[in-house]
Amino acid sequence: MVGNGIVVEVSGKSIVTTSTPARVALAAAGSATAGLAYATLIERNAFTLREATMPVLAPGSQTIRVLHISDLHMMPNQRMKQNWLRELDRLEPDLVVNTGDNLSHQRSVPAVVQSLGSLLARPGLFVFGSNDYFAPKPKNPLKYFKKSHKKVFGEPLPWQDLRAAFTERGWLDVTHTKRELEVAGVRIATAGVDDPHLKRDRYDTIAGVPNPVADLTLGITHSPEPRVLDRFAADGYDLVLAGHTHGGQLCVPFYGALVTNCEIDRSRVKGPSRWGAHTQLHVSAGIGTSPYAPARFCCRPEATLLTLTPAPHRRAESGSDEGVSRSEAVVR
Template identity: 55%
Template sequence: MPREERNRGALSRIASKALSSVGALTAVGAATAAAAFIETRAFVLHEVTVPVLDPGTLDDGQDAFTVLHISDLHMLAGQRLKQNWVAGLDALEPDLVVNTGDNLGEEQAVPAVLRALGPLLRRPGVFIFGSNDYYAPHPVNPFNYLLGKRNKPSDVDLPWRGMRAAFVEHGWEDATHRRVDFATAGVKLAVGGVDDPHLDRDDYAALGGAPNPEADLAIGLSHSPEPRVLDEFAADGYQLMMSGHTHGGQLCLPGGRAIVTNCGIDHSRVSGLSRWSERMWLHVTNGLGTSKYVPFRTFCRPSATVLRIVERSS
């Protein structure tokens, strides 16, 4: 066989192998993306126990005060599966519902959010808002997220005022820069919250001091768990801090190991329950949604959490 033909044959085989490799990589990438998209619909309910109440606080026969923590719905109008799953959480009969923001994923989503939360709005609840209650999502440079750089919010305002009015009309308390005191299920609550620190909208001084000392449980709320804000709540004696925002890292390594937190807390606190100080617990939920421009999750299923608040050991 002439040398020229042998060279052409070798080049043809190399090209064929290269195309096969590219095809295999493309198939793997497509399968990974499909799995990551499917995971956004694989909702899960977590349960944690928080021993913060003084002995004797709970009524006889009451083993825990239950708090349902939901956050980061990033709801789209057509996400019926998510709406039905969230509405079904009412069957848990929580004593209190806490919503730490980022309910909206687009301008048309307020009816969908109210459809999802409808049964829960009939229960005692408190809420604060996050950046994606105020401003619509928009395409951003994903490398900024990986590098820990903050993306500017979009110029599109979301209809948060109408959503807030519906929450309040149904009886939920807006804890944004307010201290709210009330009792439910035999437990006296003091709840204080700040606006989203991720947008530098927080003003802790507006709370006007420490929580009511007569309360059985003092809960602080902040959409983004920024350390400077957590320290302020802890210093004033709040016992439990509740936040969202992190999505648990969203695109995680196996075992749920977060690559980024999208805020100032360390990776070990990106989701779940942890100690922030000697007196204050921190619960960060990884949330129930994603931006519609990044509809993927890996090793980080969307979730809500039931916190069982129990008495400390004597």
């Protein structure tokens, strides 16, 4: 042995080869580098449209299509993301629901408005998240494994300008407000709360059973905190839409998300599930990332096209996920 190598003799000459532990370390470093390059350069820009069918409407209702978008975390120079978002209007959704965290920069409002484009001319509902109110800041990623970690906020963002742009084009802000609208012949009673991740939610302002003659009762929140989901479920909402989790953002194959960044369990970190006996939940894995953590692994950025159909038995007692189906397609 010489140092960390093994001496072998080739044609009368001594050659020092790399030891097995060193080779393993080099291989691991190479794999980590390749994985990081993939997560930051490829997957975080591999925008995907997911589709799900959810039976939540009153019997006899017309089927409607809802485009659920969340967590754009827009920077002004993110052209690829902006171009992909513009293409979503060709899906011709009946309703667009935006569950917050649109901004990541002081100058991002024009980029968000322009990239949403014609979607803003369609019926829309929205609430805001923490990164509509405050710019992101660098964080220790290990803090995400502690649900009670201290939150760090950046500079205030121009959320009032974004709200004005949305509402001027006809989208409805449902923050701490009950609204009713008709979309494609379907009567919707909806309500939302401000971001529970910041503890800005005031559910008491919208508490109570929604209009029982509505074909769909829809709750909207940025972060899917159980305390808020429990209130929506107790009031009898058919469906709740949320974002915030990024689907875990960095996931492990065959295991899934390591963290959810909220109190919800990992099994509900993205996609459809059931909350309680009567309420269905859809959590979007989101379209963007913080500029200080620009990586995704086994969790592609997404928007979701939800096809809402009549429920066989409105507010049935079954707690199974029967009737919820999922598929995936890439919007190019």
